[in-house]
Amino acid sequence: MPERLLLTGNHAAAYGAMLARSEVISAYPITPQTMIVELLSELTASGRLDAKFITVESEHSAMAACVGASAAGARAYTATSGQGLALMHEMLHWAVGARLPIVLTNVSRAMAPGWSIWSDQSDILSQRDVGWMMLFAESVQEAQDFIIWMYRVAEQVFLPGMVGMDAFILSHTAEPLIVHDQEAVDEYLPGFQPLYDLDPEQPRAYGGLVNRDHYFELRYKVYENMERAGQLLIDAGEEFGEVLGHKYTPLEGFMLDDADYVLVSAGAMTSNVRQAVRDLREKGIKAGLLRVIAFRPFPVKQIRQKLGGRKKVAVLDRNMSAGHSGIFAEEIRSALLGRPDAPPVYGYVVGIGGRDVRVETAHEVMNDLLVRDEPEMSLFVGVKGLPIGPLRSDYEIRPLEPLEVMR
């Protein structure tokens, strides 16, 4: 029978890995992810989870161990955060090229320096192009369930996937959690069948040298499988509802059907945005929410369908790509580009480095959206001493320093 417990997001992630019957766990502790590793090491030590726990000296090695384990046919799991995910970067590519369906939980935190352990999407979004699937959890429940959902799809398309959850807001906050019945999860997620069996009697090298004649085709297949994963996430999310009681989708709308003004959000801050939408509706403003759950593969068609024809769209980014804009805003603009019914997309950068994104913050964004005529790439919300707006117009761009004339 399912259990109902009060648990933090980190412990929920550990339960997710356990319910998924992860067979090899290799991780390196890092704040704010440490509790995941601690609980999983306890669960394996006690025998409650039948898995091999491999301690390593770095996140790079943690992912390398997962790569080896997955290649050998084991369901492999790891968790990390911020600098740790950055250190894994090379091995993240390896998992994609070797077509290994590893699942990773990233407790998103801001990148150093300045040294910060607080919530921020920059770490995970910096891995946008490695070829991992990416899901953004909003709740403790999702921190657990998305691991199971992700394995279900990853092992079909032989691509790895990561689940992002917000530092502290989810990782260290306890919420009621339904821990699913193991038999039901087993029904949903059968054992992992690897692409190739590693046999010591017949030693082979996997992922060896590929010349210019052949690499492109291998990568093309990665793209094809990522494309296929888009539909499989929908189907597997549906199945999750049938077998485990809650249906998941790559996108989630709230009061969206007749909304003129749509706020787009991802991750834990969405809960506050949702509350703001409720408030706005009471005031008679036709506001709505679109929550992005699947970031890779990006649900381009559904985004077009959900946002086409709206009066204005505001995208809340807890990240920013210096030199461009918030990354969600950029992705959504690009999905809508050239569509005849494309709404203007206003990019709002909020909550950088763990600054709170409150219900009031969402109201401030909506107030600005209603009166602002021109969509901007980036509108900064809450920079001290500055109103909501683009880069300040009175900022003096200093000319190039003159060269010292050599005499």
Added chain:
Amino acid sequence: MSGLDHVDNYPEIPVSLAATSTVLKTGAWRSVRPVIRIRTAPCSAYCPAGISIPEYFDHLKEEKLDEAHSVFMERNPFPRITGRVCPHLCEQGCNLAVATDEKPLSIRSIERWLGDQTADLPHPYPTEETGKQVAVVGAGPAGMAAAYYLRRSGHKVTVFDRRESAGGILRYGIPEYRLPTAVVENEIEKLEDMGVEFRMRLALGTDLKLEDLEAAYAAVFVATGATGQRSTGIEGESLLEPGLAFLEAANRNLASLPGERCAVIGGGNTAMDVARMLQRMGAKVTVLYRRTLAEMPAIEEEYERALEDGVDFNWLTQPRKVTKLGDKLLVTVEQMRLGTPDESGRRRPEPTGITRELRFDGVFSATGEKADTAPFPDRLRDSHGWLDLDGDGATKDPLVYAGGDLATGPATVIEAVVAGRNAARAIDAELGYADRWPAEPPADTVSPAEVNVTYMPHHDRAEDPPAVTADPFAEETNTLTAADVLGEIDRCLSCGYCNTCGTCFVFCPDGAILWDNGPRIDHEFCKGCGICVNECPGHAMVLVNEREVSHA
């Protein structure tokens, strides 16, 4: 590489087929492997005889003259002769000319040097006599080549010829200044020394009957050439002097000039030889040719030398009528123009109706010779009267073979040599010895796009230097020096043949090429990066899919 031409045939990830141990050395990364492979150089592919040119060059480079000579002799026994008169199609094929802006390798001149260096090297006496006797009729290049290969194979060979001396067109057709008689005689002596019997002054059809030869010999090869004069269709033809007969008379020192101003009709090699010989005898020669230089079949080099000798060329000039006017000949010629291409691909000359008259002391025809097939019974000829032959020169009669100009009409010396060799091989097989001939060169030819010219030395092409002599009939060029030959061979990319240049050894980034008198690929460590294949100047290496060479 087979199987990987469509994305659907690709695996999800590259997996090596097998490693030799669980300790995976870098060789296990490999999905393709370099293989040192003998491929055909374009020079060899263009050579009618298919001589393994980079191979004998490599032996010359190593100063192994005997090995070079024996490689050559597998396909052509007369380097001294073809080294002088061959149209060297090999050089047309040379990858250097396409892959660089340099001139092709001077292959014929190296061949000539090889021939001269080995002039005194006797042909090997056959190790085992078969006891079979083969008759060869015609002692020209085809007959001589057939005699060489048949004798070398252990058969007794008797060569018959209608003239008093052997050599055929080599002795009686090609002028002395291009091919000295001494060179031809040297080859005949060497054939005699290996046991070939020459019986002269016996003509097929009169002194010899084909059926008598068939009765007396295990096989007969007929190569009596093409010396019959083809009708020119010119009114007053009897006033023309046949060009080939003139060349024979000149080679016998019996020719005399009809006067100072001479004309030669035709644009082939015989026309060039006649014109140049006349010019050297003191005449002022004009070649009358009905098409233009672009369509002229003569070897370009011979045309250029004719120009150097002072020969004049009248293009688009078709003689129509020759009449006698006192002691002069009056030639009425019609101006032609080029029309649509004919079956040979050359533009056809069309009459314009405009005529003029030219005056000469003598007019020579060199518009092509024809073969005399009269000695052959009808059953061996096709409906056009040509001999009915397969590719090796076999007639419908299993004992009778034919080849050379007799079969093809006027062609080159090397083509006659190839015909002689092919017939010898076919006769040898017919007599029960099919397996002792080398395989034909592989069809896989190295293309100009594959070669790497980055590391080749750049210097002028070595060509036969002009001879300094006052005698217009002495050989007009000299043979290269050994130093020139070795320098010229340095320019050779050695297409498709590993000449142990060491480029792969130098460039392998993994030290996976070992050196045992030549490259050896260490498959324990070769990652299959393909750099060696790209760097190999002559592309004597190829990448093959590991699946094709390794166990599954």
